[in-house]
Amino acid sequence: xxxxxxxxxxxxxxxLATIVFFLALxxxxxxxxxxxxxxxxxxxxxxxxxxxxxxxxxxxNSVWVSTIAAVITTVLAFLLAYTIHFTNVAKPIKKxxxxxxxxxxxLPTITYGFVLIYAFGNQGIFSRIFGQPIFTIYGFNGLVIGxxxxxxxxxxxxxxxxxxxxxxxxxxVSHLMHDGKWRRxxxxxxxxxxxxxxxxxxxxxxxxxxxxxIPASVGGTYDVIxxxxxxxxxxxxxxxxxxxxxxxAMLAPAVLGMLAMGILERGNVSYKSVSQQVAFSSKTKTVxxxxxxxxxVLTLLAVFTPLIIVPFTTAYPFDFGFTLQHFQAVIxxxxxxxxxxxxxxxxISTALVGVVIAFVAGLLSARTQLKNRQAFDAIAMITNAVxxxxxxxGYLFFFNNSSLKGTFFIIIAYAIMHxxxxxxxxxxxxxxxMDPSWEVTGALLRDSxxxxxxxxILPNIKKTLVEVFSYYFINAMVTVSGVIFIVTTHTxxxxxxxxxxxxxxxxxxIFILSLFILVTNIVVKIACEFYLNSQSKRG
Amino acid sequence: xxxxxMGFLTVASSAIVLAACSSGSANSNDQVIxxxxxxxxxxxxxxxxxxxxxxxxxxxxxxxxxxELGGKLLAEGKKIEADVVTMAxxxxxxxxxxxxxxxxLTSSQALIDETSNIQLPILGNVGSIFVNTEMLAxxxxxxxxxxxxxxxxxxxxxxxxxxxxxxxxxxxLVQAIMAEYGEEEGPKILxxxxxxxxxxxxxxxxxxxxxxxxxxxxxxxxxxxQALDAKEEGLPIDYIDPIEGNYSLVESVAVVDKGDDxxxxxxxxxxxxxxxxxxxxxxxxxxxxxYEGEKVANEPAYLKKWATTLTVDLLQQHQAIFNAAx
Numbered sequence: 001x002x003x004x005x006x007x008x009x010x011x012x013x014x015x016l017a018t019i020v021f022f023l024a025l026x027x028x029x030x031x032x033x034x035x036x037x038x039x040x041x042x043x044x045x046x047x048x049x050x051x052x053x054x055x056x057x058x059x060x061n062s063v064w065v066s067t068i069a070a071v072i073t074t075v076l077a078f079l080l081a082y083t084i085h086f087t088n089v090a091k092p093i094k095k096x097x098x099x100x101x102x103x104x105x106x107l108p109t110i111t112y113g114f115v116l117i118y119a120f121g122n123q124g125i126f127s128r129i130f131g132q133p134i135f136t137i138y139g140f141n142g143l144v145i146g147x148x149x150x151x152x153x154x155x156x157x158x159x160x161x162x163x164x165x166x167x168x169x170x171x172x173v174s175h176l177m178h179d180g181k182w183r184r185x186x187x188x189x190x191x192x193x194x195x196x197x198x199x200x201x202x203x204x205x206x207x208x209x210x211x212x213x214i215p216a217s218v219g220g221t222y223d224v225i226x227x228x229x230x231x232x233x234x235x236x237x238x239x240x241x242x243x244x245x246x247x248x249a250m251l252a253p254a255v256l257g258m259l260a261m262g263i264l265e266r267g268n269v270s271y272k273s274v275s276q277q278v279a280f281s282s283k284t285k286t287v288x289x290x291x292x293x294x295x296x297v298l299t300l301l302a303v304f305t306p307l308i309i310v311p312f313t314t315a316y317p318f319d320f321g322f323t324l325q326h327f328q329a330v331i332x333x334x335x336x337x338x339x340x341x342x343x344x345x346x347x348i349s350t351a352l353v354g355v356v357i358a359f360v361a362g363l364l365s366a367r368t369q370l371k372n373r374q375a376f377d378a379i380a381m382i383t384n385a386v387x388x389x390x391x392x393x394g395y396l397f398f399f400n401n402s403s404l405k406g407t408f409f410i411i412i413a414y415a416i417m418h419x420x421x422x423x424x425x426x427x428x429x430x431x432x433x434m435d436p437s438w439e440v441t442g443a444l445l446r447d448s449x450x451x452x453x454x455x456x457i458l459p460n461i462k463k464t465l466v467e468v469f470s471y472y473f474i475n476a477m478v479t480v481s482g483v484i485f486i487v488t489t490h491t492x493x494x495x496x497x498x499x500x501x502x503x504x505x506x507x508x509x510i511f512i513l514s515l516f517i518l519v520t521n522i523v524v525k526i527a528c529e530f531y532l533n534s535q536s537k538r539g
Numbered sequence: 540x541x542x543x544x545m546g547f548l549t550v551a552s553s554a555i556v557l558a559a560c561s562s563g564s565a566n567s568n569d570q571v572i573x574x575x576x577x578x579x580x581x582x583x584x585x586x587x588x589x590x591x592x593x594x595x596x597x598x599x600x601x602x603x604x605x606x607e608l609g610g611k612l613l614a615e616g617k618k619i620e621a622d623v624v625t626m627a628x629x630x631x632x633x634x635x636x637x638x639x640x641x642x643x644l645t646s647s648q649a650l651i652d653e654t655s656n657i658q659l660p661i662l663g664n665v666g667s668i669f670v671n672t673e674m675l676a677x678x679x680x681x682x683x684x685x686x687x688x689x690x691x692x693x694x695x696x697x698x699x700x701x702x703x704x705x706x707x708x709x710x711x712l713v714q715a716i717m718a719e720y721g722e723e724e725g726p727k728i729l730x731x732x733x734x735x736x737x738x739x740x741x742x743x744x745x746x747x748x749x750x751x752x753x754x755x756x757x758x759x760x761x762x763x764x765q766a767l768d769a770k771e772e773g774l775p776i777d778y779i780d781p782i783e784g785n786y787s788l789v790e791s792v793a794v795v796d797k798g799d800d801x802x803x804x805x806x807x808x809x810x811x812x813x814x815x816x817x818x819x820x821x822x823x824x825x826x827x828x829x830y831e832g833e834k835v836a837n838e839p840a841y842l843k844k845w846a847t848t849l850t851v852d853l854l855q856q857h858q859a860i861f862n863a864a865x
Contacts (some may be wrong), residue, residue: 122755138738220738235704236606237855238614317753318774362702406620488620489572489601503604504579 004449008368015360016372022413024033026394027386033397035133045104045241049249054228059249062225065140068343069147070284073204074197076148077155080293085163086171086189088281089290098160100297102153106521108478108495109512111307112146113217113506123317125306146214149300151204158203162196169266198264202257209253210387212481214474216499225250226481229389232395233485240397247390254385307518311511323520326508336497336509343494346408347476347520350415354423354472355465357416362427363453367439376424384421389417392482399486405487414486415476423468430464431457470528474521552724571598571806574621576605576707577790578745580768580824581662585625587810588817598623598809604743605630605707611849616640621795622806627707628789631658633851641793642803646814649831658791659814663827665839666711667789669748669766673775674757685782686716690731690786699739699747699759700732703854703861706743711786712760713857714845719783730864751776764824781800786844787827 035041049055075212079102084094105113119126120137127133135141166189190197212226219227229250233243314321330336365376395414404410434457442452480495487496494513501510567658575582582600589598603611603623609630611619615640624631632655635641641657654660675682680697683689689698703709706812716732717725739756741747747759751770763785766778792810797803818830826835826840847853 076615123753136738221740231704234607234610236609236858237851240614278814400615401618489574489599492601500602503602503743503745505745506579 005332008364008370011367012364012370012372015357015364016375018357019417023379023382023386023391023417026391026398028394029397030247030390030394033241034248036241036244038294045245049242049245055225055249058223058225058228061094061223062209063253065143065222065224066147066205069144069151069208070201070204072144073148073151073155074201076296077152077159077200077204078193079289080152080156080296081159081163082189083289083293084160085166086168086281087286087289089286089293093290093294097293097297100301101156103154103301104149106474106478106518106525107304108480108497108498108517109146109150109211109213110217110480110495110502111213111510111517112149112303113142113214113219114498114502114510114514115304115306116146116218117144118310118507119303125309126302128317138218139222142218142220143215143222143224145303146218147204147208147211149303150211150214151207152300154207155200155204156466158200159193159196162193166192195264199261202261202264205255206254206385206387210250210389210481212389212484217502225390226387229393230484233393244397247393250387250390251385254387258381258385273376279369307421307511307514311508311515327512330509330512333492336513339492339494339497340513342390342408342491343477343517344520346411346415346493347473348475349408349412350419351469351473353412354416354419355468358423358427358468358472359461359465361420361424362431363457365424366428366431367436367457376428380421380424383417383419386418388418388479388482389485390482392485392534395482396485406491408491410486411493412476414482415479416472418479418482419472419475423471426468427461427465428469430461434460442480442526463535466528466531470524473524477517477521569597569802571622571802571809572620573598573600573625573809574603574608574611574619575600576603576608576626577625577662578629578762579611580764581790581821584817584820584824585813588820589812592810592812592816594812597805601710604705606705609634610638611636612640613851616695617796619795622797622802623792623794623810623813624865625661625790625792626700627849628654628658628660629849629851629854631655631791631793635793640796642796642807644792644794644807644810644814646811646830648815651829651831652786652789654789654791658793659660659810660789660791660829661814661817662790662821662825663787663829664708664711664790664825665763665785665827665842666708666715666760667763667766667785667839668779668781669751669759669761669763669769670777670779671754671757671775672777673753674754678757680757682779683781684779686732687720687728687783689758689760690728690836694735694758696735696739697739697756697758698732698736699741699750699756700736701741701744701746701761703858705742706744706746708761709861710854710857712786713861714786715781715843717857717860718786719843726860726864729861733861733864748776764826768824768839780840782841784841785839786843786845788849789829810861 003158008485034045035043037044044463080097083089084097089097116137118124120134122133124137137145170188174188179187189484210226212230215222215224215227216230225246229243229246232239232246310316311326312322312324313319314323314325361379364370365373392414395410399405399410438456439449439452442449442456448453478495480499483493484496484499487493492500494517498503498510498513546554573585573597575585577585579602582602586600589595605627608624608626612626616634617640619640626637631641634839635655635657643656644659645656646659650660666688668686670682674863678697680693681688681691683691683694700712701709702735703713713729716728719725739747739750741750744761747756747761748765748769749812750756751759751766752774763778766776769776770778778838792813794803794806794810797806822828822833826833826837826839843851
């Protein structure tokens with residue numbers, strides 16, 4: 001028994017040390033940098049940032065545009081989830097809504113911007129159909145639309161998940177009590193959903209506030225904090241200490257959001273049992289919500305049509321003949337194929353190592369009595385609050401003079417840390433739901449702790465681990481914001497290559513590379529689904 | 540089951556090792572890394588020249604935007620990943636002044652204008668106005684002849700220019716305006732111009748030509764060579780040399796002092812090959828004579844140069860003027 005505890009402690013120590021090295025130290029480097037002056041410690045960097053007025057301006061620009069986007073996203077996500085759980089829309093349509101709305105997650109955000117330009121710009125596909133641009137896509141409008149597309153999947157999944165655990169019998173009771181429509185809606189749906197609604201809003205806000213891809217492609221003259229940070233760090237006249245100050249400003253709303261999220265959690269309503277039988281959905285409601293949701297999802301998908309039209313057109317917008325010429329040209333470019341291989345390597349390694357780390361962290365946190373197991377929850381909170389750009393910048397500061405600079409290793413470590421929260425929580429929740437007496441039973445059967453883990457726990461959590469794999473893979477494939485600071489010539493990824501191609505406005509290549517990412521992610525998703533289905537049939 | 544799990548862990552751990560090692564493989568370490576801010580067309584010329592001269596597989600070109608590369612040079616100094624850079628001459632000088640980071644290079648050909656001995660000029664970029672003639676006619680707009688014309692309200696939201704904060708091409712525009720109209724009137728014209736540009740202020744030097752080519756806007760300012768190309772491709776594009784002048788920027792090649800004898804020697808050979816052997820073709824794209832005896836077709840009508848040597852300090856001053864005009 002003593003040996004086992006030592007083993008657990010050893011594992012916990014190793015894992016915590018790794019996380020400190022790849023999370024706490026880089027973040028510490030930013031904090032130090034922000035107080036670093038020509039001679040010693042100083043507050044001058046902060047004074048300078050505040051007095052120039054630029055930081056304040058872009059900060060409030062970001063807050064404003066992210067708020068608007070988050071409000072729209074929250075409303076849309078609620079309506080979509082509501083349609084799935086509280087109306088009698090046909091099952092296949094529900095499936096279409098669920099899959100359609102999550103599609104944008106499979107693409108880097110920088111792609112959305114370019115797609116928007118080719119959909120709604122002066123020569124955009126929809127502008128041509130309508131004879132003129134429907135609205136200006138550059139600046140505020142483009143940002144809002146881009147952010148909504150980007151955050152809708154995450155917000156939707158959150159509400160979808162929450163509604164799965166709602167008991168529909170309360171609605172029946174409300175009907176029996178002859179409640180008015182609005183009263184019933186408020187008490188049986190809105191009230192219990194307040195916490196997830198708040199969560200979705202905060203999530204959408206933070207994602208928008210910290211995203212770099214969308215403003216980089218469609219921001220126009222509306223400056224936001226993410227692009228300002230990039231320009232300050234990698235612009236014509238770099239200023240590292242100002243960059244550090246901006247990073248810290250960027251951290252603030254995320255931290256506040258996480259705190260607010262913690263408070264909202266307390267308002268969670270829990271049900272003793274769950275009945276998913278949709279109760280009393282009128283035909284009108286079903287038709288109304290069903291068609292509304294379908295139109296919404298179709299619009300969302302339609303925005304991406306340039307992706308499959310422009311690169312296969314001879315010379316958009318002058319010659320609309322179909323051609324595979326651009327596609328072949330990309331495939332034949334050794335450089336671009338190398339970049340694709342780099343991305344695959346990073347995504348697979350991130351997913352494999354990420355699964356191990358998330359599993360061990362979840363295991364130690366959920367199924368041991370170690371004193372420091374709460375540290376993992378704290379770490380998950382931190383990785384959730386730290387924007388990718390800020391973490392990437394920390395890596396730049398911290399590893400710049402080390403031999404790790406310019407390696408794939410550093411990119412993989414970044415991706416595992418940055419996306420740690422969700423995989424950890426997935427594993428932890430799954431482990432907590434399992435029978436708590438397994439370890440004891442194992443010990444009685446004279447199995448060591450490790451044997452129990454391998455023989456009992458791992459087989460039972462396989463499904464979750466496959467989901468974690470898919471989550472890590474897809475996110476590593478699409479990430480741009482942080483890795484732009486740490487890639488080098490040999491480690492360029494498809495997503496950062498897209499940023500580079502923007503410099504030459506090579507949209508055909510941009511779209512084809514985006515398609516590479518999309519198709520790869522779809523293949524991985526299908527493979528994982530397939531595996532999960534085969535498992536559930538067997539089991 | 541146990542075997543399966545162990546197999547999985549083996550794969551996972553080998554993935555880490557694989558990832559850690561693959562960036563340090565022998566092959567990639569031998570390659571000379573070239574960071575370049577040049578356009579596609581120029582990079583293609585450099586690549587063809589190097590391949591013809593037997594350097595195929597021995598180098599790798601990484602294109603980086605001008606401001607980004609400038610930032611990297613100033614920030615990283617000798618620690619930059621690149622062995623060779625091709626970059627605006629003033630950045631090379633400024634970075635060297637700060638970090639003493641380049642080795643000396645000498646060319647066999649005589650230069651028209653003297654430069655510092657750490658760089659060899661490879662091409663001259665010239666700015667000009669360009670228009671989409673079809674769109675201009677369609678919208679019934681006058682053809683502009685000067686930069687000042689572009690402040691006319693008829694062009695509101697119909698002009699695209701590069702942002703001097705991100706692009707050295709944007710600087711060519713600011714130079715022309717400041718030199719012609721001075722400290723008093725210059726900023727006012729700039730402010731009116733930026734107003735007219737509205738949402739079409741581009742972060743990349745090649746942004747405006749793309750917008751004019753695709754018909755997003757009828758008028759742009761950018762590199763004259765790009766408009767020339769588009770015209771020759773048969774697109775309805777024409778260039779207009781503004782009467783304020785076609786200002787130019789010289790782009791040079793330089794070798795980073797890495798203290799690694801063998802690789803540095805190869806880097807030097809590659810730099811000299813670019814400077815000497817790629818010139819003829821580059822001259823077609825960028826019609827500015829840099830070496831004695833070079834003949835140029837399609838020379839700009841109002842070729843001009845800023846009165847003093849260009850420096851990052853001057854760029855910073857002009858950036859401040861530009862930002863104030865916003």
